[in-house]
Amino acid sequence: MIVILKQNPNRDQLESLIAWLQEKGVTIHTSIGEANTILGLVGDTSKLDIDLIAALDIVEDVKRVQEPYKNANRKFHPEDTVIQVRDTRIGGGTLTLMAGPCSVESEDQVVAIAKAVKAAGATMLRGGAFKPRTSPYAFQGLGATGLEYLKVARQETGLPIVTELMDITQLPLFKDVDVIQIGARNMQNFDLLKAVGHQDKPVMIKRGMSATYEEWLMSAEYVMASGNENVILCERGIRTFESYTRNTLDIAAIPVLRTLTHLPIIIDPSHATGKYWLVEPMSRAAVAAGADGLQIEVHNDPAHALCDGPQSLKPEIFAPLAQKLLKLHEAVRALD
Amino acid sequence: MIVILKQNPNRDQLESLIAWLQEKGVTIHTSIGEANTILGLVGDTSKLDIDLIAALDIVEDVKRVQEPYKNANRKFHPEDTVIQVRDTRIGGGTLTLMAGPCSVESEDQVVAIAKAVKAAGATMLRGGAFKPRTSPYAFQGLGATGLEYLKVARQETGLPIVTELMDITQLPLFKDVDVIQIGARNMQNFDLLKAVGHQDKPVMIKRGMSATYEEWLMSAEYVMASGNENVILCERGIRTFESYTRNTLDIAAIPVLRTLTHLPIIIDPSHATGKYWLVEPMSRAAVAAGADGLQIEVHNDPAHALCDGPQSLKPEIFAPLAQKLLKLHEAVRALD
C-alpha cells in the first residue's frame, strides 16, 4: 500500500500515523519527493482500512498495491477451480448450461421444462422458489413448496438444481439443493455470505447491480474465508444510463475475472438484457469470451397467455440455441 | 398503465394478452393509431408485472401511469409524516441532527461523543454496533456489546439512538433501540424489510448505491405494507463514474421525494462524500434544499492516532457546524 502525503504534513500527525501503522505490523519505506512525501507500506496490509487512511488530514491519496482478497486470488491459487455438482462439472473447460423458469409455478411446469432443457443439452436446472421482487404486492414465489417441485424435477431428469437463497432463516430448507444462488441484491448481505460459507453446498454469487470487480470478489472472499471454497461468480449486468436494455451486460468481466481469480464464471444474459431476443447474441458473445457457462431462462406454460413472456425463451427456441452454443464453444476452444 | 403494441401484432397473442389482463381485473381501452395500437389499462395495476408485459413478443413498450407504491405515496397521504422518537420529532419542520461515531468502539468513546454532540445541538445519537464491511478481514463491529454501550450513552444524555440492523437473526437485540437503520446494501433485502415491518420501531432506510427513487420507495412500501408506517428515508450518495468523492450525493432527492412521498428525508453527507471537509458544504446544501435532517459522523478518541479520521469530524468541529446548520435552517424557513 502506498500513502501519498499532502505537502508539508503536520509533523505530529505524521508521527502518530507512522506509529499507528507500525503497531499494525507493517514496515514503512519513506520516499521524499520534491513536492510530496510517499510512504510505502510493506507487509500484510489486508487488514488496513484504505478509506480510513485516505481520509486523514495529512493524506492526499492512498493506493493499494496488493489485492485485498486472498482465497479468491489467482496469484495464490493459479489453477482453475472446478466444481463437481453431481454428475456435472462447472469450470475447467466445460460449458455449463443452467436453464429453467424464472419462478417455479407448479410441479407440472417445472418438470416439463426440466425434461425439455435436459433434452436440449442443459446440464443444470435453474428455478426460483424464493423470489426477490421489487414490489411487496408481486408474487413472492412458492417458497418451500417450490423447492420440493424442483427436487421432483431433479429426480425425473437427473439435472442438479440451482436456486436462490434470500435469507439465513431459509437455510435449513436448502440442505438438499445442489447449488445455492445468492442474488444480486444480496451480494453484500454479509451475514448471509458468512452463513453460506459455513455450509458445504457450492455457492453462486451474482454480481450486484453496481458492484465493482473487487467488491464482488470480496463477497466471494467472505464465503471462502468462512470455509467454503466452492464459489461461482455470475455476471448479470450492471446499471448504467442506457435504459433500452434492463442492464448493461459486462462481457469484459469474463477475461478480467479469469485473470484476477480462479473461480468459474457464469453469464446470465436473460436478466441482464430483459429481452428474450437478446439472449442468443449475448450468449454467443459470452461463450466466445470464455465464459464457463450460461444461466438462461426457459419458460413453457402453454395454457398461459404470457407463455412467450419476459426474458424467457420457449423450450423449442432453447433447444437449437443450446446446440449452437455447444458448437460455438467447441469452435472457440479449437482456436487456442 | 399503457401498453404500446408492435406494428401488426399477432392476433392470437393479442387476444390472450387481453384475456389475461381482464382476468387480473383491469379494464382495457384500445386506441388504434396510424402505426401502433395502444392499450390503456384502467383499474388497480399495482399487481401487474411491468417487466413481464414489456417482454411479450407483441409489446413494444409499457409505461406505468400510476406509481406502484401506495402507502408511501403522497397522493394518498397528503400530510407530512412526523415521527416521534422519545422527546424529539423527525419531520414536520424540525431539523434532526443525528451524530455519532461510525463504529462504537468502547463505552467511554461513545459516551464522550454522545455528550459532546448533545451539547452541540444534536438530537439523536448514531453509532454502528453491527458493521457491514466490504472485507471479511475488517473489524465487524462490537455487536450486542456495542448496542449496550449505545444504551449507556442514551441514559447519560437522553439522546435516542439509531443503529443498523444487518440480519433478521439480530432483531431480538434491537428491542430497545429507538430507530432501526437499514443500510444501503440491504435496501432490497426484502425479508429483512418485511421483518422490520412487523415490529414497531421506526425504520430508516438508506438508499441503495444504484437504486432509483421508485425502487427506494418500494422498499419503504415493503415495510409499510407489513404494518409499520414509521419509515424514514436517508440519501447517502449514488454510484457514478466520478471517483473523486466516494459517491455522488443526490441533493435533488430531497425535493423530488418531498413531492412523491410524505415520509421524512435525511441526508448523510459523511458516507456520500467520504471526505470530512465536504461534510459542511453538503450539509448546508441539504438544509437549503429542505432536508428534514442530517446524519453526520463525529469521532473523538484523543488517544488514537487516527482521531481526525475518515469522513468523521471531531466534536470541536461539529459544535460550530451544528450551530451554523440550525441558523441556516431558520434562515431557509424564513424565506417561505
Place this chain on the structure above:
Amino acid sequence: MIVILKQNPNRDQLESLIAWLQEKGVTIHTSIGEANTILGLVGDTSKLDIDLIAALDIVEDVKRVQEPYKNANRKFHPEDTVIQVRDTRIGGGTLTLMAGPCSVESEDQVVAIAKAVKAAGATMLRGGAFKPRTSPYAFQGLGATGLEYLKVARQETGLPIVTELMDITQLPLFKDVDVIQIGARNMQNFDLLKAVGHQDKPVMIKRGMSATYEEWLMSAEYVMASGNENVILCERGIRTFESYTRNTLDIAAIPVLRTLTHLPIIIDPSHATGKYWLVEPMSRAAVAAGADGLQIEVHNDPAHALCDGPQSLKPEIFAPLAQKLLKLHEAVRALD
C-alpha cells in the same frame, strides 16, 4: 407520442396545449381514465420537442411511440447498408478489420505497420493524424503531415484509410481519405456532423462516452439528413462506475442496433478496455455477437521502449489474432 396529463389539469392550459399541437399538424386522440387523461398524438411527431412537452405544468409524462430517426431507421430501410470502400466492403456479412497505430508517428512507422496488418488479414488501415488529447500539453498528432504518411501507406499496401476529423476547418485536408472518423467526444458536435453530411466520404461515428443508442442514431441521422447515407457506427465503450477497464464495452449494442438500424456496426475493443490483453477476448465476443468489423490498435516501433504499449498489440500478436477472428467469424456464420 403519448402525453399523460396530471390529475385535474388546468382547463385553459389543456386547451392551449391541444391548440398548439394541432397547429403542429398532429391529430389528438383523448382517452380519459379513472385517474389520468391521456392524449395520443397521431401523425408526424418527429419535430415535437419531447422535453418541452414533458415540462409543461399539466403534463405528468410523455412517451414517444415512434423513433425520432428516419433515415437511420430499419423500419423504413429494411435491408442492411453495405458500404463500398475501394476494394473492400463494410457490412453485408463481411468482417472488416481496421488495424493500425493510435497515432501516426512517422512514415516508416505507419508503412511498416500497414504492411504487417495487411499481411495479417486487415482490410483497412487506421491511424490518427489529428489526435483528441485530454491534455493541452500532450502530443496533438502530426496533423496534415500525418495524413500524407497514411496516404503513402495506402499506396504501398492498397489498404483504404480511416482517420479522425476533429474540426470543420480541417475538412479540406480529408478530401483523399477513405473513411472519415468522428470521435466519441465529437459525437454531438452537430455542426461537424452536418459538414460531413454535406460531403461524400463514408463517415464512421464513434459512440459518445455516455450516449444512449437513440442519441447515437440521431447523430447518424444528422449526417444522413444532410445527404450522406454512408454512415458506420462504432461502439468504443461507455462510462460506468467500474474503473478496472477504461470503459465498459457494451456488446449488446451490436444486436440492439442490428434491430434498430440498417447501418454497419464496428467494435473498438482497444479504446474500450484500455488494456491490450483484453483486445482478443472482447474481439471474439464482438464477432460472436455479429459485429460487422473491428477497429484494433496495432503498434510496432521496435526502437522504442514503449513498443508493447497501451491498448496496442504488436504486429506479431495481431497476425494470429486476425486469423482466429476470421476463423471464428466463419464458425459463427455457419451457425445460422
Place this chain on the structure above:
Amino acid sequence: MIVILKQNPNRDQLESLIAWLQEKGVTIHTSIGEANTILGLVGDTSKLDIDLIAALDIVEDVKRVQEPYKNANRKFHPEDTVIQVRDTRIGGGTLTLMAGPCSVESEDQVVAIAKAVKAAGATMLRGGAFKPRTSPYAFQGLGATGLEYLKVARQETGLPIVTELMDITQLPLFKDVDVIQIGARNMQNFDLLKAVGHQDKPVMIKRGMSATYEEWLMSAEYVMASGNENVILCERGIRTFESYTRNTLDIAAIPVLRTLTHLPIIIDPSHATGKYWLVEPMSRAAVAAGADGLQIEVHNDPAHALCDGPQSLKPEIFAPLAQKLLKLHEAVRALD
C-alpha cells in the same frame, strides 16, 4: 507520478522504460518491496501519458501524484479568480444571476425577458442563438439574427450577455458578446477550446455529461494554456441511472472545485433537472454550498401555449426566487 511494477518484471523492458523516462527529463526513485517494485517519478510529469505507461506489460498500475493542470490549479494560484464583465463581477463573493430564455425566439421576446429579469435582480442575460439540438429536425436557433436580438436586449437593459458558441466558424460573430459559453457536448471539442483560448472574451465551460472533475479542469486548461485566463466553470448535471430528473446535479462539484481551482463556479439547475419546479430547491442548495452564481432559464411569451414550458420559469416566478436567493446568499455568507 508513481509506477507500480508487476511482480518479477522483465529486466530489459524495465531498463528501456527507465531510459525512456529519463529521456523525458524525470528523475526516478526505485523502491523495492516484498512483492512489488515501485518507481517514484520526480520532476515535470505533466507531459507523460499516464494511459500509455499504465498499459505497459511490466506495469501493474500508475498513480498520478500531481494534478495534470497548472493554470487552473489553485496550488499555483491561491487567490480566487474574479472576472469583470462590464459592470458586473463573477466570483469573489458575489452571486451572479444569469437569466433568460433557452432559445432566442424574437426581439420582443428577449427584450421583454431581459427587462423582467433585470428588474428581478439578474446580473446577466443568457439566451441561445445557436442551439445544440439532439435532432436535426428540431429548431436549430436563430443564429446570427439571435445574437443581434441579444445585443438589442443588452442595450435596453445594460445586462451583459452570455451565449453559446458551437463551432469555430461562428467565432467572428461572437466579437461583441460578453461571455462565450461552451456547451456540455463541446467540452472536449479541443479545437474549439483552443480557438476561444486565443481570443479575449471570458469563456464559460459547461461540464460534459460524463466528465470527471479532472477532465473538466483540463478543458479549462486548454483555454488557459492558449492565453485566456478568464474561464468560468458551469455544472449542469451528470448522467446517471436515475431517470426521474434529466441528469443528476452534482452539488459537491462546488466545494470540490473550490479546493482544486481558483476559477468561478456557476450552477445550471434548469438543464440539470429538466423540471422547472426543481429549479428553486436546487438553486438554494447551490447557493448554500457556495456557488458563485446560477444560470436559470426564464421564459415569457404570453401568446404562446407553451409559455409555462420546459425547465423555464415565468418572469413572475423568477422575481421572488431571485430575491430569496440573494437573501439566502447573504445568510450563508453571514455564517462564515
